[in-house]
Amino acid sequence: MPQFPVFDGHNDLLFQFLMNPSQREAIWLKGQGQGHLDLPRMQKGAFVGGFFAIYVPSPHDPAAPDFESLMNSPPYHLPLPDLIDHKAAMHIAMAEAAHLRWMERSSAGQFKVCTSGAEIRATIAKGAIAAVMHMEGAEAIDPALDALYVWHAAGLRSLGPVWSRPTVFGHGVPFKFPGDPDTGPGLTAAGKSLVKACDDLGVLLDLSHLNEKGFDDIARLSSQPLMATHSNAHEVTQSTRNLTDRQLHMIAESRGMVGLNFATVFLRPDGRKSPDMTWDPVMRHLDHLLSILGEECLGFGSDFDGATVPVGIGDVTGVQNLAAAMLEHGFGEDLVRRIASENWLSFLDRVL
16 A cells, blocks of 8 residues: 655644653654654654644643543533633743754754745655644733734744633633534634734634634634634534534635544544544545535644544554555545645645
8 A cells, every 4th residue: 555645734742742851852753652643653654744733731620520531421511721821821832832843953854843835845855744833722822912923933833712711812612522613702802813913924723622603703804714723524523623514614615624633532423532443433524524625625633642543543653544444435545645645735835
């Protein structure tokens, strides 16, 4: 079977380094088999690039329920953490950005943070991995948006206004199954200003995690194609995190992108977290997404190192197993290649 280059819409490797800074070098350069990603396994799995997320975790709450058990026993509705002030978030976000730049410096030219479609293409052509700096939740940006300009200068090119919990800019969806994304109000006044500023700077806006009214606000206010880096089809799995057919049609009409999320809770029709699953739910999502988005607006958005993924994938090297399953399902090699990397690359050629 051919090995397909993989460009991924979302991963949380930087958060893993934040939690295990003393293991950073062992994980990244030597490949200790922890989590889903490291440099040796990316190279083995033909991973050519992706969006690397800066994510600020919520403070630990010892009284919080056992989310693991709840997500394996639907229905569930997990409470959202409180808003995090930008002053509290800034040092965490900066630490993760520093990890990303360290990955670049330590890789001996095998990994590069890129800020344009042309630079992404050139980096991949040289045999290196191309990274786009992404922010999952805008907690590290102040309401006046001064920090946005600093982050842009540091390389930020993609931003999700929320990660589920609220920010000063908008409201995310709770982790709820079954449920739909119509869960609250739209963008705040600061959020609408954020959209304009991102458009002016050329920072992409990520609709994953955003609720339906916020999605509609961005669709109305932004000049950019609509992008959801790691979301699936609500028609197949009734999670608040998945996109309705109406939203998918809007993304297709804008010539945007959706990255298929590998998280089992968003793939399995029963909403469970267990990785023990066949390829059938994955193919059902792919078929449904393709039926609305067409063949040019769909890619991967793995959520590696931030989610439980199907046992058939396991880690970044297992994306080739998924590609093989797609071929067996009846997708041609050209379509698999598009979904695995070329659609993301073509999109970024146009928008970055």
